[in-house]
Amino acid sequence: MHQPVNRNAMLYIDRPPERHRLVQKLQSITELTAEERQALLDLPMTVRSYTRGEDIVRGGGIPSECCLILDGFACRYKLLPDGRRQIMAFHTPGDLPDLQSLHIQTLDHSVGAMMPTLAAFIPHASMRTLTARFPGLMHAFWRDTLIDAAVFREWLIGIGRRDAHERIAHLICEMLLRFRGVELAPDNTFRMPATQGDIADALGLSNVHVNRVLQDLRRDKLITWGNYTVSVLKWDELQKRALFDATYLHQVSRAAA
Known part of the structure; x- marks a missing residue:
């Protein structure tokens, strides 16, 4: 059974x-066909x-x-017995953070909202019917899962080898x-309602270290970050600071930021 239904649960017709x-x-x-998009x-x-x-x-x-994140922001995380938390991923609208539940019966982690968030729940039976009718969508979901694994690898490299500024x-x-x-x-600006503590839990840093790095990035006018809104001001310089190579995201097209 799924977790108890949220008291705010409701079915939206459209x-x-x-x-x-x-x-x-x-x-x-x-790439998706018109029929796949409609399905x-x-x-x-x-x-x-x-x-x-929550x-x-x-x-x-x-x-x-x-689970499909429709609006808001979420994180995938696990807690140690003493309450320490490791955030393993951040999830944006459009993400299916528990797609693996189609094939793995018991979940070994939790997904939590980091701001007021809308999440849609799609029955496994409907997903299986969909992928049987549209093999192209089965491959799309498989590709999404492989990219999710690629993101995990990058985060592991970050914790193991990148310094705090690079992370x-x-x-x-x-x-x-x-x-x-x-x-x-829009305009290289997005809502990311993560606190310094959240970032510390995701990247294996202390709150103090996160604060110092963010101050440095602001001082160098690479970003602004306030009221949970991030703006990238100097994309090329930020990439150099991060040693960032976007290949692992495997996006079909990325307009220059």
Whole structure:
């Protein structure tokens, strides 16, 4: 069974802007036919709202649905027995953070909202019917899963080998391109409601270290970051600071930032 239904759960008959997020995400990494795009838009979705800090998907659960982030921001995380947290991924609108639940019965991590977030739940049966009818979409979801693994590898390299400036600059570069992929980064600006503590938990740094690096990036006029809004001011210089190579995101097209 999935986790208890959020008290704010409701079924939306039609939410065109949000429903297009999945199409936008998959089109950023592969080509879709008109029929495939329509089939994605026609998927049954139960939409639930979450507040910051609330679990969208809970570790240890046995879900019967896949979760799709429609609006907001989320993180994938695990807690140690003493309460220490490791954030393993940030998730933007269009992401399916528990797509693996189609094939792995028990979840070994949680997905939590980092701001007021809308998440859609798509029955596994509907996903299986969809991919049986449209093999191209099965390959698109498989490609998305492989890219998710590539992102994990980059984060592992970051924690193991990049210094603090490179880690944080690299994260900002990655998030800009991911938000651009779903058309949510106008003028190289995007909403990232992560606190310094969240960034520390994701990148293996102390809060103090995160604060110092962000001050340096602001001082050098590479970024602005305030009220949970990030603007990249000097894309080329930020990439150099991060030693950033976007190949691992495998986006079909990336307009110059």
